[in-house]
Amino acid sequence: MTGSKSTEIRVKGIREGILLGLNNHSAPFAELLQRLQEELAEKRTFLKGSRIVLDVGDHLLQRTQLAQIQTLLSENEMELWTVLAEPAATREAARALGLATRLAGSNTDLDGNDLAIGSAAQAGLEAEASSGANALLVLETIRSGRSVQHEGHVTILGDVNPGAQIIARGHVVVWGRLRGMVHAGASGDASAVICALQLTPTQLRIANHIAIPPEEQQPALFPEMASVRDGQIVAEPWRVRE
Amino acid sequence: MHAKVITVTSGKGGVGKTTVTANLAAALAMLGKRVAAIDSDIGLRNLDVVMGLENRIVYDLVDVVEGRCRLSQAMIRDKRFAELYLIPAAQTRDKMAVSPSDMVLVCDQLRPDMDYVVIDSPAGIERGFRNAIAPADQVIVVTNPEVSAVRDADRIIGLIEAEEKGPGQLIINRIKPSMVARGDMLSIADVLDILAIDLLGVVPEDEAILISSNRGLPVAMSATNSASASQAFRNIAQRLEGNDVPILDLAPQSGILSRLRNWVRGE
The missing domain is CATH 2.160.20.70 (Pectate Lyase C-like)
Structure with missing residues (x-):
């Protein structure tokens, strides 16, 4: 594949399924989608049938854009079920599509490191660095x-x-x-x-x-x-x- | 000429999606429109039975999508009308056999030659539902005047909005004016109070529906049929055509009921 190196996509097996991580924060959505498409085409046989956790980092994505990604994955016989995102708006968009926005009961972070579970996580909220009373x-x-x-x-x-x-x-x-x-x-x-x-x-x-x-x-x-x-x-x- | 693609959906099963699809398709065809009805309920097809075309199926939607036939070969012409076609679902496969983009492609192929494409959605909120609404220009949500059906309709409307297909328009099916009057059934106003979307029509409970579905003769087909449901479907078709048919909607609470009672008796 000849996709631009600037838009890397991380693929990693985690307990909950397959983690796809979008790294480049400045890439336009069309480019992201195309990179994802290439990556899926390349690894389709390996990824087919898996449950996908999509980590979009600090990308601000709309519902329609997430839906496009969801369709792309489903066309490749993969099921998107969780979107991890930093912007609250992206998480809200994911929830509107019926997707989870955190790894339920997970006590490891995205790189497999152990996390200390705070009381917020136990209360069913996302464990995040204190973001103030926004x-x-x-x-x-x-x-x-x-x-x-x-x-x-x-x-x-x-x-x-x-x-x-x-x-x-x-x-x-x-x-x-x-x-x-x-x-x-x-x-x-x-x-x-x-x-x-x-x-x-x-x-x-x-x-x-x-x-x-x-x-x-x-x-x-x-x-x-x-x-x-x-x-x-x-x-x-x-x-x-x- | 570009066809309008209308998807009929509900969330809950058994509220009358297939009946509404068959009757709207027939009623639109009676107005001289070119209509294609698509059954997207792959694995549990019904629309062919209700339309009375079951025994003429050779190819189905999955055959089209997988390239085993041309689209025109899967279109069963209903001989009772000038131009009414059915594209049946496959009975032996499941929802994964078709993708949302396949549905968009099929509808785009139909658009130049049709006035309306009416899609019967399966129950549920999963792949089959996503397939059905992907090509929609307009979404009709069917519900019954009962709490569980309204709850599911509310969920579906939320999902339709998330897909940016607008809030949709509502058909309240199987209403019994006498039960509403006694306070034993949700009224039209109660349903609209929760769902807060445009009311496209109200279809009363009518034995003629069950009889005609079993015979494969949608009630709307018989122009002389005095059955109240038949008239309701023909009125809805008129409204889709943009004609302002005086109806039961948009009137205040008590007004709706008294007018509905008059209307059921009067026709």
């Missing part, structure tokens, strides 16, 4: 089957439908109807709150508290805020805290 803004309705996970606060401008879940280390604000599951303060912060214009969730979690709303709940006609009070999750009309 917030994620999602400008659409989260439909059934989607999971939005973020290390900071999360704001949704839209509904959270039944079957969808939001997991945040900080607070969660839903500017819309909250009918799915939200977990705020997911790494143990019981001071986190959940606000929604219409709070009719299937379940709420704050830190390690879980609340199931009463059956036949009538939606309140005003926005509500849920927080932990005396060891219980309590919903009350949403107003500025004293």
